[in-house]
Amino acid sequence: MSTHPQPDPGDWAIAIHGGAGAIPRDLPEERKEACLAALRRILASGRRLLADGAAALDVVEAVARLLEDEPMFNAGRGAVFTRDGRHELEASIMDGVTGRCGSVSNLETVRNPVSLARLLMDRTPHVMIAGAGAERFADDMGVERVHNEWFDTPHRREEFERVGGFDPVLQEGSTIGVVARDEAGGLAAATSTGGMNGKMPGRVGDTPIHGAGNWADDGCAVSCTGHGEEFVRHAAALRIATGLGTAGTLSESIHDVLSGMPAEVGGVIAVGTEGPPVLSFTSQGMYRGCADASGRSTVAIWEDMT
Numbered sequence: 001m002s003t004h005p006q007p008d009p010g011d012w013a014i015a016i017h018g019g020a021g022a023i024p025r026d027l028p029e030e031r032k033e034a035c036l037a038a039l040r041r042i043l044a045s046g047r048r049l050l051a052d053g054a055a056a057l058d059v060v061e062a063v064a065r066l067l068e069d070e071p072m073f074n075a076g077r078g079a080v081f082t083r084d085g086r087h088e089l090e091a092s093i094m095d096g097v098t099g100r101c102g103s104v105s106n107l108e109t110v111r112n113p114v115s116l117a118r119l120l121m122d123r124t125p126h127v128m129i130a131g132a133g134a135e136r137f138a139d140d141m142g143v144e145r146v147h148n149e150w151f152d153t154p155h156r157r158e159e160f161e162r163v164g165g166f167d168p169v170l171q172e173g174s175t176i177g178v179v180a181r182d183e184a185g186g187l188a189a190a191t192s193t194g195g196m197n198g199k200m201p202g203r204v205g206d207t208p209i210h211g212a213g214n215w216a217d218d219g220c221a222v223s224c225t226g227h228g229e230e231f232v233r234h235a236a237a238l239r240i241a242t243g244l245g246t247a248g249t250l251s252e253s254i255h256d257v258l259s260g261m262p263a264e265v266g267g268v269i270a271v272g273t274e275g276p277p278v279l280s281f282t283s284q285g286m287y288r289g290c291a292d293a294s295g296r297s298t299v300a301i302w303e304d305m306t
Contacts, residue, residue, distance in 0.1 A: 011293050012050040013181045015277035016043055016063060018073040018287030019174040019193075020225045020267035023301060025284075031155075032301065035072045035287055039299040042066045043289040046180065047297060056180040056188035056221070057095045064091070064114040064190040067176035071153045073287065075176040076112060079151045079194020081160040082201045087151040089194055090208040093117045096187030096216035103208035105130040111144040114192045117208075119143070128208060151194070163198045175207055177214070177223025179271045187271065189214050189221040189237075196228065206231035211238035219244050219273060226266010226283060234261055240270060251278045258282050279305060 018039060046063040050056075068076030068091075079087045091113035092103035102121030105128070107113050119141045120129055129137055138145065175193040182188075191214040193207045205228025206213030213224045215237035222237040231237070236257050243253035250272045258268065258280060267281025269288060277290040289299035298305050 010183045011181070011185075011274065012183050013271050013275075013277050013290070013292035014043070014046045014050055014059065014063070015179050015269040015271055015279055015290040016046065016067065016288065017175070017177045017223065017225055017267065017269050017279070018067060018070075019176065020281045020283045020286035021174045022283065023285030023287070025302060027301075031072075035301065036299055038070045038072050039287060039289045042070065043291055043297065043299060046178065047291040050180060050182055051293070053183055055184075056182040056186045057093070057097070059180045059182065060178040060188045060190035061093060061114055061118050063178045063180075064093075064176060064192050065112045067178070068112050068114060068192050073176050074156075074174055074194045075192040076194075077151050078153045078156060080156050080197040080199075082195075082203075083198050084201050085160065086201070087148055087194055088199075088201065088203075089113045089151070089192070090204065091117045091190070091192035092208045092210060092214040093121060093190040094188065094210055094214055094216040094221075095121075096189070096218055096221055099217065101127055101210050103128045103210065103214075104134045105204050105208045106202060107134055107138075108148050109135060109145045110138050111146045111150070114190050116141065116143055117190075127210070130204070159197055174228075174266065175213070175225040177225060177269060179216070179221040179223050179269055179277065181221070181271045181273070185273060187216050187218070187221040187273070189216040189223050191223045191225075205229070206236070211235050213237060215241050217241055220250055220270050222268060222270045224266065224268050225286065227262070230261050230265050236261070236268070240268065244272070251280070254278055254280050
């Protein structure tokens with residue numbers, strides 16, 4: 001039996017992020033407004049789905065797909081480049097109601113990696129698949145495929161050329177993620193990314209690793225963004241979930257985990273069995289937004305959302 005508070009019927013909530021990292025406060029006004037407009041539009045879509053009674057698992061997949069298709073963020077179209085000047089994508093999804101999960105890594109032609117992760121979860125006994133095997137699974141499932149160049153954007157190309165090779169410092173935005181609580185109290189999380197700018201080909205970050213960059217159970221749903229290697233080393237998402245028993249609140253558990261990690265490592269969005277989502281970061285900024293059944297709906301990059 002769960003020891004977590006039981007949800008109030010209809011008390012849905014959602015949070016999204018478009019990555020945390022070295023987001024300068026002098027970000028060009030045009031790009032800043034485009035990012036905020038995208039967050040508002042995508043958040044509104046998730047809000048409508050939850051208000052109409054959709055399940056959290058379906059909502060996080062649908063909203064993550066929208067974020068993957070939005071070229072402002074580092075997932076799907078708009079993903080960063082590997083050291084070899086190509087795109088390698090990864091994603092994960094997890095259902096807090098059943099504990100089922102799926103993840104994919106080292107994809108080069110799948111338009112929406114989060115949906116392939118969902119198919120892996122739903123159609124196979126496996127949890128994770130990568131590289132050529134994942135691409136063959138995409139063939140079997142008939143998911144939409146694109147040329148690798150489809151993920152290019154001029155902004156990411158300019159970032160890559162400016163770096164001129166591998167640079168472990170956080171880029172402007174590093175991942176997308178969605179966490180949701182539905183009207184029945186179900187929790188789910190989805191995370192997707194193009195990884196680290198100039199990364200080694202074949203590199204795997206925290207995004208497809210359940211318990212590191214993504215997690216959902218009957219107490220909370222978590223999506224992480226930032227320096228993936230650190231989130232893996234600290235098993236950050238799982239520690240946030242297990243820390244609820246001692247920290248007391250979701251906000252305190254997130255603080256405890258982030259404070260034990262390197263400075264400016266990134267950020268976290270999470271939602272629990274009750275109350276509003278928690279969105280926290282130690283980097284310069286985090287593209288983010290949240291909404292709940294109370295009517296709250298807001299997006300931000302740097303400033304406090306309260």
